Amino acid sequence: MIKCHQTSFTNKVYSGLDTNIIGKKLLHLKTIDSTNLFIKNMDKKLIQEGIVVVADVQSKGRGRKDRTWTSPKGGLWFSILLFPKIHPKQGMLITMIGSIAVTQGIIELTDLNPEIKWPNDVLLNKQKVCGILTEIEAHKDKINYSIVGIGINVNNILEKELHKSATTLKEVFGSKVSREELLTSILNNFDKNYKKLNSKNYDYIRKLWLSYSNIIGKKIKVEDEKNTYYGIVSDIDEYGHLFLKTNSGQVKIISGDVTYL
Ligand code: BTN
DSSP states (O other), X not given: OOOOOOOHHHHHHHHHOOOSSTTSSEEEEEXXXXXXXXXXXXXXXXXXXXXXXXXXXXXXXXXXXXXXXXXXXTSXXXXXXXXXXXXXXXXXXXXXXHHHHHHHHXXXXXXXXXXXXXXXXXXXXXXXXXXXXXXXXEETTEEEEEEEEEEEOSSOOOOGGGTTTBOOHHHHHSSOOOHHHHHHHHHHHHHHHHHHHHTTOHHHHHHHHHHTOOOTTOEEEEEOSSOEEEEEEEEEOTTOOEEEEETTEEEEESSOEEEEO
16 A cells, blocks of 8 residues: 655645646655556546656656666656647657756756757756656547656766766755755646647747757757667757758658767
């Protein structure tokens, strides 16, 4: 049996929330395997759009491509359940709303300058501070549900092997950042932008995302499931797909790992 009651953490977040859908119900767990998995398997009674599950520690945090996501105390590890009324092909927009909300949250709480890296990272000083794992359960043309899992290195200590590519908010900001205040701001921003998705204002999301990303015109390497491409980014479309100008013409990439060159 999982213990998830109201805590001083949830009270602080509730007191600053100004949302219609996101975070109306908030579960705070001390330790769980993964907050995405928790939502996937949770009791039907708890199911409601916008429920947020946050854990102090994840013992089996998962990243993209089944990678392990190290989730010790001090970080912010949470997932949101959504019933988005979009085509499965537009699923990337959910991740975009997540990375925008994280970026806006960091800007609201600090004087830092976060940058979104396609497809689902937020960087500080070119190092990863946040990753997003969006999972979609769809049938034909309809999304049944989506779970967006967000992991942010806040005040946690990073493992040695992550030092090259990742950082924490505390490290860059120079002092501890309140996880409660950060979560509150992210949920408020997520809610605002999720409304734009529900009103089909996809170009608003695309433009906002682009305003926090420096990717257009950048020389990059992208590795997708099958291929590696080199080129210059020419656009991100309303589906969140990346257009790359390569030596052999323009390529559209749906998902992949990007390296700036
Ligand atoms: C990535 O960059 O590979 C995505 C990392 C996503 C991590 C978050 S932490 C909260 C949620 N629960 C998980 O198991 N994963 C996501």
